[in-house]
Amino acid sequence: MSERAVKAIELVKWFGEGAAKTYAVKGISFEANFGEMLYIVGPSGSGKTTLLSMISGILRPNSGTVVIHGQEIWKLGNNAIADFRLNTIGFVFQDYHLFPKLTTLENVAIPLILKKQDWKKAMDTAMEFLEVVELKERASLPPLKLSGGEQQRVAIARAIVSRPDILILDEPTASLDGNTGKKILGFVKENVLNEHRCILIVTHDSRIFEYADRMIKMEDGKIVEVLSGGFDEE
Ligand SMILES: Nc1ncnc2c1ncn2[C@@H]1O[C@H](COP(=O)(O)OP(=O)(O)OP(=O)(O)O)[C@@H](O)[C@H]1O
Numbered sequence: 001m002s003e004r005a006v007k008a009i010e011l012v013k014w015f016g017e018g019a020a021k022t023y024a025v026k027g028i029s030f031e032a033n034f035g036e037m038l039y040i041v042g043p044s045g046s047g048k049t050t051l052l053s054m055i056s057g058i059l060r061p062n063s064g065t066v067v068i069h070g071q072e073i074w075k076l077g078n079n080a081i082a083d084f085r086l087n088t089i090g091f092v093f094q095d096y097h098l099f100p101k102l103t104t105l106e107n108v109a110i111p112l113i114l115k116k117q118d119w120k121k122a123m124d125t126a127m128e129f130l131e132v133v134e135l136k137e138r139a140s141l142p143p144l145k146l147s148g149g150e151q152q153r154v155a156i157a158r159a160i161v162s163r164p165d166i167l168i169l170d171e172p173t174a175s176l177d178g179n180t181g182k183k184i185l186g187f188v189k190e191n192v193l194n195e196h197r198c199i200l201i202v203t204h205d206s207r208i209f210e211y212a213d214r215m216i217k218m219e220d221g222k223i224v225e226v227l228s229g230g231f232d233e234e
């Protein structure tokens with residue numbers, strides 16, 4: 001497939017005005033391929049979450065372009081961007097963003113319900129994915145009754161349940177022990193990644209570096225290095 005999964009061109013994002021204006025992302029360009037698990041690493045505050053938010057249609061850049069499946073996403077209207085997020089992107093937020101009034105199972109089923117899938121079928125599929133993250137027995141609880149690591153696994157299940165073309169994970173293993181983190185990322189690489197999909201992962205966790213196909217290093221809002229292949233635990 002010649003089309004790139006993701007093209008980011010000269011992305012810039014600042015926050016604040018006047019003396020308080022600070023640049024979070026200072027002109028970032030990169031491409032991610034279908035079939036690829038691309039890691040983005042860098043110190044806290046280097047702009048990683050800001051970059052992912054612009055790529056996934058959550059945060060509008062001040063300048064620059066994001067092209068996904070040949071479409072410049074920030075040229076779309078608000079409804080079309082919402083559809084794009086629903087149909088193309090799966091996102092695991094650094095702070096999970098689970099819905100407290102819904103059960104764990106319903107949280108995982110949300111993308112399917114939004115896509116107007118039959119309720120019972122959506123719940124059955126969500127349960128399969130809860131089983132993948134080993135939380136089937138927690139299905140009927142609200143997420144706030146779960147531990148941080150359990151909530152993180154629910155967020156991962158919700159992001160992969162609708163089999164998105166572009167899966168974006170922001171620190172997906174931060175609350176997980178080493179074995180659980182490796183197991184879930186291993187599952188994602190084996191079963192979610194294929195030649196029509198691309199996975200972007202922001203992480204500090206060297207325990208999961210072995211799954212990376214390429215790695216982009218960020219510092220202070222810029223890319224400082226791009227590395228390919230053969231990553232072992234540091
Ligand atoms: N909504 C916002 N308003 C103001 N400043 C922001 C906002 N979001 C991010 N920033 C600033 O932009 C910079 C980059 O933040 P970002 O969250 O992208 O970093 P990060 O690399 O994801 O860090 P971490 O590893 O701690 O998650 C930081 O200096 C942060 O304070």
Ligand SMILES: [Mg+2]
Nearest residue numbers: 048049050094
């Ligand atoms: Mg972050």
